[in-house]
Amino acid sequence: MSDKNDTWIERARRVRLLVLDVDGVMTDGRLHLTEDGEEHKIFHSRDGHGIKVIQELGVDVAIITGRSSPAVSRRAKSLGIQHVVLGATDKGQAIEELAQLLEIELDEIAAMGDDVLDLPMLNRAGLSATVSDAPMVIRSRVDWISPVPGGCGAVRALIDTLIDARDQWADVLARYR
Template sequence: MAFESRLDLPVLIERVRHIRLLALDVDGVMTDGRLYFQADGQETKSFSTQDGLGIKLLRQAGIDVAIITGRRSPMVDQRAEALGIEHVMQGRDDKLEALQSLLSELNMDLRQTAYCGDDLPDLSAIKRAGLGISVPNAPLYIRECADWVTEHAGGHGAVREICDNLLAWQGHWPAVLDTYSHGKG
């Protein structure tokens, strides 16, 4: 798979071996970053079903998933519930502080965390996580600080790309393929 990393592939894979939590921003990562408002003021968002399956596969492999977002939206709660994501932190402008709080609760450290974000509120979490990830639709100064920039844009397969690579690099991919090859998925 094509990807952009400031780390050599062996170093990247070594870091991935320690990942036990994937923390995701929402707007610009799980979505394309656009906000849609209906005439009554109701906000809507669009999420990728393929990203959703990737998240479910990660969770089945024992890698936890969290959402950390600066905005508050009932759609985020609905999406998290549909995917079985238990750790949802909304209205959090300081993403690193939110991530560290969650890690304390989970008895994990930053080295065990991959964090994906796309803008300035994500920068400190990207820089401090064990694996800092960004998307190609992020500003250049964010991408330059990430260990890995996905090939796919936010809302267009970036999360699935992350999930698939984490599963492959941690050795879970053959079991995933085997499960779905036999009609059990």
């Protein structure tokens, strides 16, 4: 089990699962609703590419979100994300159930969220992260803060930082020669 006194790099090297919130992390947090009530979300392509890269490096990716949205299901499917929890009312319980399902320890999980609903999940993860535009109450309680806001490549920034901490850039770049 991880000790919060371990360095960030030591904890990043143990990560086997990256758990992401959606609204405010993978998107900018705004909700686009049509007159018919259809919901539209805008995702950043670099986040998507980063998710595919980290999966290729052996880190699984999951989504835990408090809302239910067909757009999230479609995005997850297009990225090969197999573990998607929609409509989560207790994100702490959801991350514990994922850890149990995947037979990993909570300290092997990095989680990224942006609001108080995410705190139970962030508090359980071995490595917690948020976006630059998250409320101060969240930014003051996590291990890492993205240099960019949610929906603007924040997930990619975290993934790049994990790759760097794990010294895996040579593996990534070898695929693009």
